[in-house]
Amino acid sequence: MMIESGTAPDASTAGYLIRALCRDGEPTVAYHVLRDVSRKRIIPDVVSITQLISAFSKCGNFGRVSEILHLMIASGSQPDLFTYQEIINALCDGAGRTAMVDEAFRIFNDLKLKGYACDVVTYTTMIDGLCKSGRMEEALLLWSEMVANGIQPNNYTYNAIINGYCKSGNIDHARKLYDEMFSKGFKESTVSSNIMLAGLCLHGRLADAINLFAEMPNKGIHRDVITYNTLIQCLCKEGKTSDAIELYSSMLATSIRPSISTYTPLIMVLCEEGRMTDATELIKILEAQGLEPLVCTNDFIISGFCRVGNAEKGMAWLSRMLQSNLKPRAETMDRLVECLCSLGQVDCALQVVKKMFDISYILGSSVCHLLISKLCGVDSYQVCELLDEIVLVES
DNA sequence: ATAGGGTTAG
Incomplete structure (x- = not known):
């Protein structure tokens, strides 16, 4: 202009x-x-x-x-250092992208060669990236290098390493550093507590997790949506569904608004228990809050309806998914076919199979056997092998 | 004149 x-x-x-x-x-x-x-x-x-x-x-x-x-x-x-810092940070972002972390590490090492004085933020970012991709040894080496260069780790650096130890399974090392961090005068925070909470949850130390959660307000540490979500997810995973729901209710009584990650584990566990009324009720609630269920939540719902033998609702949800252009998992489709077959609704099952082909899925072999045996009333092994070949040729 | 950076779940 x-x-x-x-x-x-x-x-x-x-x-x-x-x-x-x-x-x-x-x-x-x-x-x-x-x-x-x-x-x-x-x-x-x-x-x-x-x-x-x-x-x-x-x-x-x-x-x-x-x-x-x-x-x-x-x-x-x-x-300048900030410029590269931003790039390194973005390359380290995203858990499973190991190749990108390699590239970040390459840039980081290049920086040192070019004479940039990496500071505590640059080191912490790189340490965090390495920890997140499971490269604890290299992260610890960087920690030592940093200290050798006269740069003291701060609360961010501690949190990154503690998180790394938690995720790599060394919860006792994590705990040790957690205490060391406080002895160095860094204050316990929502973030540090959340990291430790997630570590305890990951290792099934539910009692310790609950204790940490309970102690947070006593220590003057504010609990946030991640705090609640972490513990809710853990309770769901440990089969303590009613405790999870209770925690969710108590969360609603605070000023913290639930996020989609609050609902996803709750809905999953309700579906596994066949509590489909409760599960669909939660979907309505989250949608009323302007949230959108994750794709996998639809899969849980369909599988849940199959579990309780309500193939009709399962079919309805499948249609809804396909209409919204969402791709169901192959297991979900298999499950629905199984459910329809066991109810004797072979025609419906064939409709689902057709939809599966439309989105280029290949029928699981056990479901294939089931379907053929329903259709022919005979042992289907030979027929199914033939069908497998047909599908392979088609795709 | 000044402007910018790193952490937690899914």
């Missing part, structure tokens, strides 16, 4: 515009501004370009990130 109106923008105006566009969730427009002004040899400040890099990093568009980095360097501007 500035360019079209004939007014020559200066670097600070361009920088301001880029930051504003990033803040308003328009990184692509901001990127075009950067491109336009850089052609006129106008280079916005590092902070603004970093915001832009951060925006593309957060949405995983690393191709664009690398392009902007090259543009920066070519125009004689140096990315």
